[in-house]
Amino acid sequence: MLMPELPEVESIKLQLKRYFVGHKVENLEIKNPKIFSGNPKDIEGAMVTDIRRFGKVLVFDFDNGYSVVSHIKLTGQFLYRGPNLKNPPEISKKVTGGLGGSHTHVIFHLDNEGKLFYNDVRRFGWVRVVKTAEVEQIDFIKKLGPEPFSGLTMDKFVQMLSKTRRAVKVVIMDQTQMSGVGNIYANDALFLAKIDPKRPANSLEGQEVKALYDATHEVLENGMKYGGASELAFVTPDGREGGYQNHTLVYGKEGQLCPGEKSVKIQKYMLGGRGTYWCPGVQK
DNA sequence: CATCATACCTGTTCGC
DNA sequence: TGCGAACAGGTATGAT
Numbered sequence: 001m002l003m004p005e006l007p008e009v010e011s012i013k014l015q016l017k018r019y020f021v022g023h024k025v026e027n028l029e030i031k032n033p034k035i036f037s038g039n040p041k042d043i044e045g046a047m048v049t050d051i052r053r054f055g056k057v058l059v060f061d062f063d064n065g066y067s068v069v070s071h072i073k074l075t076g077q078f079l080y081r082g083p084n085l086k087n088p089p090e091i092s093k094k095v096t097g098g099l100g101g102s103h104t105h106v107i108f109h110l111d112n113e114g115k116l117f118y119n120d121v122r123r124f125g126w127v128r129v130v131k132t133a134e135v136e137q138i139d140f141i142k143k144l145g146p147e148p149f150s151g152l153t154m155d156k157f158v159q160m161l162s163k164t165r166r167a168v169k170v171v172i173m174d175q176t177q178m179s180g181v182g183n184i185y186a187n188d189a190l191f192l193a194k195i196d197p198k199r200p201a202n203s204l205e206g207q208e209v210k211a212l213y214d215a216t217h218e219v220l221e222n223g224m225k226y227g228g229a230s231e232l233a234f235v236t237p238d239g240r241e242g243g244y245q246n247h248t249l250v251y252g253k254e255g256q257l258c259p260g261e262k263s264v265k266i267q268k269y270m271l272g273g274r275g276t277y278w279c280p281g282v283q284k
Numbered sequence: 285c286a287t288c289a290t291a292c293c294t295g296t297t298c299g300c
Numbered sequence: 301t302g303c304g305a306a307c308a309g310g311t312a313t314g315a316t
Contacts, residue, residue: 075294121294121295123293140311166286275309
């Protein structure tokens with residue numbers, strides 16, 4: 001019901017840059033060692049120089065050759081509180097579990113009294129300290145497919161779909177094929193492209209491949225425009241929720257009338273273990 | 285190698 | 301109303 005995908009992680013990245021770049025981490029407090037690996041001391045006293053995103057992974061680079069790498073998976077949150085964030089929106093404890101409470105696993109204490117809390121109710125996510133030079137050697141990052149907005153060419157997209165008979169929705173969500181797309185945007189992109197999610201990827205015709213390529217970019221751009229989708233746990237570091245959940249095309253709309261073929265209701269089935277929403281009147 | 289199923293978690297929703 | 305079952309889904313891992 002929620003899920004951070006490219007637009008959500010990009011929104012987090014942009015805010016973290018605002019609050020973090022140029023500041024030092026005085027102390028990295030590890031409250032839950034299970035989701036953490038590496039040595040917190042490696043970044044203590046170092047200054048953040050940049051924040052990057054690889055697919056759905058966030059990377060904080062420091063000026064001493066180390067980085068913090070984090071995958072927030074489903075329910076991870078980075079929440080900032082500090083002097084350069086005035087009047088943060090009230091965050092209900094229901095959404096965050098509170099700051100510094102049982103769902104807070106890591107706290108970054110900054111040199112300006114600011115704090116960044118890593119919260120994660122379900123603890124699927126992880127935080128690691130590694131050498132910056134080794135970030136791209138992390139297995140998950142190394143295996144990532146091209147970024148939708150830099151690297152994923154139409155040629156690569158055609159290749160990616162033509163080489164497998166797996167369901168097209170499963171393929172565009174496969175992070176080793178292309179990075180950043182998860183369940184919400186996959187559902188909406190396939191609706192926009194008028195393609196049935198369960199079609200074998202290699203059964204798409206040239207025009208359909210083009211339509212899906214364009215639709216994927218369009219829904220991701222739309223997601224970023226609204227600052228991501230907040231259904232359950234997604235909030236940006238200042239505590240704001242995104243708005244895309246109010247603008248989905250078919251995701252989460254089982255039983256509602258299709259925005260395209262208005263006499264048809266959106267249906268839901270499971271595909272690859274995930275909720276899949278589609279309009280049989282539009283998607284063939 | 286390609287594909288599929290299950291585990292990891294816990295809060296919320298659903299069905300009886 | 302209460303309570304257990306089902307569900308939510310990104311990814312690692314093991315099975316087929």
